[in-house]
Amino acid sequence: MGNKKLAIINGRRVLVDATTRIRQDSDREYNQARNQKQSDYIKFYHSTEWSHTREQVLTRDNGMCQRCGLAATLVDHIIPSEDDWDNRLDQDNLQSLCRDCHYWKTRRETIKRKKGLTRAMTITVLAGYPGSGKSTYVTDHAGPHDLIYDYDRLMAALTGQPMHQGNIDVNDYIQLIYEMLLRKLKAEQTFANVWIVLTYPDDKLDSLLASQDVRHIMLDTSRDECIQRLNHDKRDVVQLLKVLDKIDKLKSESKFDKFKIVSNEKRKNNSNFSFK
Numbered sequence: 001m002g003n004k005k006l007a008i009i010n011g012r013r014v015l016v017d018a019t020t021r022i023r024q025d026s027d028r029e030y031n032q033a034r035n036q037k038q039s040d041y042i043k044f045y046h047s048t049e050w051s052h053t054r055e056q057v058l059t060r061d062n063g064m065c066q067r068c069g070l071a072a073t074l075v076d077h078i079i080p081s082e083d084d085w086d087n088r089l090d091q092d093n094l095q096s097l098c099r100d101c102h103y104w105k106t107r108r109e110t111i112k113r114k115k116g117l118t119r120a121m122t123i124t125v126l127a128g129y130p131g132s133g134k135s136t137y138v139t140d141h142a143g144p145h146d147l148i149y150d151y152d153r154l155m156a157a158l159t160g161q162p163m164h165q166g167n168i169d170v171n172d173y174i175q176l177i178y179e180m181l182l183r184k185l186k187a188e189q190t191f192a193n194v195w196i197v198l199t200y201p202d203d204k205l206d207s208l209l210a211s212q213d214v215r216h217i218m219l220d221t222s223r224d225e226c227i228q229r230l231n232h233d234k235r236d237v238v239q240l241l242k243v244l245d246k247i248d249k250l251k252s253e254s255k256f257d258k259f260k261i262v263s264n265e266k267r268k269n270n271s272n273f274s275f276k
């Protein structure tokens with residue numbers, strides 16, 4: 001072993017060969033950036049805005065931990081502030097937690113970060129006519145690292161009822177899941193694909209997920225074929241015709257312009273078969 005010397009690289013003390021030249025400039029830049037980030041942090045958590053916001057969130061949550069219901073002792077960023085620094089005072093992203101629940105949440109986040117579970121994630125928004133085969137299209141195309149939001153399937157799962165026979169009172173709960181999902185997806189890179197099945201385009205989704213890779217598609221199933229299918233499946237066609245009309249109206253107002261039309265071949269073959 002040759003001569004060694006002690007050097008500080010990226011803020012860590014390490015032993016290196018005595019002949020190694022240390023790139024002190026880049027090291028200095030790194031340390032400056034790190035110190036700046038840390039001091040922004042400390043400033044923020046000591047600021048009046050934060051202590052006001054913190055009090056408001058604790059009051060809003062009745063001083064209860066939003067995970068376990070025990071007394072809350074701190075206010076947590078649902079999406080960590082370091083991932084979404086600009087929205088660090090957004091109350092929709094804040095929740096009261098007790099110390100234990102906060103510990104476990106932070107631990108999960110750290111493990112996830114260390115594992116480097118990141119993928120080139122694509123979010124596909126699939127909208128259009130009821131009966132056009134959206135749910136089937138998604139299950140035909142989804143893979144093992146995907147996340148699916150599908151209103152009809154969630155309704156069936158949450159009510160234990162067959163598809164399309166939900167309970168309208170559960171609607172609010174599905175809406176809550178949808179909103180939380182969008183908020184979390186904003187800083188997510190865990191999935192290969194995220195599939196969001198909607199009826200109408202959603203501007204809120206588009207603005208919330210503006211930083212993500214989002215594509216919009218609709219199926220080429222014709223209006224007549226959809227109506228035929230809805231009748232065949234004994235759905236409430238009178239009610240659903242209003243939905244079809246609204247979609248046609250939105251189309252005429254260019255609200256579907258960014259949706260790329262994709263072929264629904266597989267479904268078509270199946271439906272031809274079942275109608276023969």
Ligand SMILES: [Zn+2]
Nearest residue numbers: 065068098101
């Ligand atoms: Zn708790």
